[in-house]
Amino acid sequence: MQLYNTLSAKEREALIEAAGQERLTISFYKYAHIGNTAIFRNHLFIYWNEIDVLGRIYVAKEGINAQLSVPAENFEAFKMHLDSISFLEHVRLNIAIEQDNKSFLKLKVKVRNKIVADGLDDDTFDVTNKGIHVDALMFNELIEDPDTILVDMRNHYESEIGHFKNAITPDVDTFRDSLDIIERDLTDYKEDKKLVMYCTGGIRCEKASAYYKHKGFKQVYQLEGGIIEYTRQVKNKNLENKYRGKNFVFDHRRGERISNDVIAQCHQCGAPCDTHVNCANEACHLLFIQCKSCAGQMNDCCSNDCKEIHALPFEEQKALRKGKTVSNKIFKKGRSEVLKFKK
Structure with missing residues (x-):
């Protein structure tokens, strides 16, 4: 079959x-x-x-x-x-x-071993013991409360193009990196602050909410349905949109526009831009932000070296890639040294 x-x-x-x-x-x-x-x-x-x-x-x-x-x-x-x-x-x-x-x-x-890689090895950690889910209206109210700490549970390349105002946006490459960093930075607020989290669709902050409850945080909330559902409710219920910029998504689109704000910049020239692309050189495939002008000048590549390789006949490019792996470069997500205006 x-x-x-x-x-x-x-x-x-x-x-x-x-x-x-x-x-x-x-x-x-x-x-x-x-x-x-x-x-x-x-x-x-x-x-x-x-x-x-x-x-x-x-x-x-x-x-x-x-x-x-x-x-x-x-x-x-x-x-x-x-x-x-x-x-x-x-x-x-x-x-x-x-x-x-x-x-x-x-x-x-x-x-897979887990549906969200978290780097945790804790048999007493129950992912189903989650925090309180809140809708868009309650979320808007919570994040205006001075006793609330708002945390973006996404990675740096996601929050770079869009996030909620006043959110803490950890400078991390992976979800597993953020868990311990956030606990360390917020440990003094476990008893008396409301910890409110959000992510793309809810899956990461749901696991995080269970983890932080496990670690002793008393008031843990998450935006139900994440940014995707928040945007739908804002439109359907005519609520104030407190999100600025784009929402990064993990398919060929790479992003959905949530507001007209452009809060990021082209990683090559520094012009306002929030369009993610992958380097056209298949041996690189680096994810980065590139404006239309730079795309034209660089032939959709991240560097002059990649531009030269991308201009070679396909078989020559294929021969250069043989036996090499670039996964470590791909997952730098815009951190490459060739990018002058990276975050």
Whole structure:
């Protein structure tokens, strides 16, 4: 039985264009105690492959984390399937603010040790013992309270292009880096301050809320549904939008505009810009911020060296990449020394 992709991204892209159907980009997560993760993974792949779901889904003993797209006409079938799974019945679905039919081009359902890497090794830490969820209205009220400490649980390259006003934005590369740093910096406020957290869709700050409760914080809150759901509620309920800039997303779009503020700058020239790109040199693929002017001058590359390599014939580029790994550079996320105006 087929339990893996058989089409390349380019082949899938052509099929999507030929179908001409609207697709919905959706994310959801759920912390739960899953017994046999391999069986659950295969169950999801078999059914979702049949209804043309594409995306990146992680399954672990602690739950599921999914970012995907589904044809709009198959949404009800998809939702009914989720509701047929006991711990996913009525799970909150974050539907993207800005749609893109090509946000995902393959279906990948993978078993992982954790759905959010946290670097923790603590058997007494229960991820389901979470903090208090708040909606957009309550969140707006909480963050104006002088007894509130607002923390962005995302990484530096995410908060760089957008964040809530007055938020603490840790200068970290990964979620696991932020947990101990935040506890250390806020340890004096465990008893008397309200710790309010937010992230993209809620999954990171839900785990963080359980972790900080475990570490002794008395008043722990999280923005339910994250920035994605906050934006929807602000629009639907005509609330004040306290978010500035873009929301970084983990698909081909790389960002959704939440406000007209541009709070970041091009990493190459320093001009106001909040557009993330990957270096066109496949041997580099560095994620960084680049304006249209620099993209034209640099042929979509991060440096002159990469520009020269990208100009070579494909086979020569491929030969240069052979036997080399650049994952350490990719995950610097804009920290490369070649970028003059990096954060």
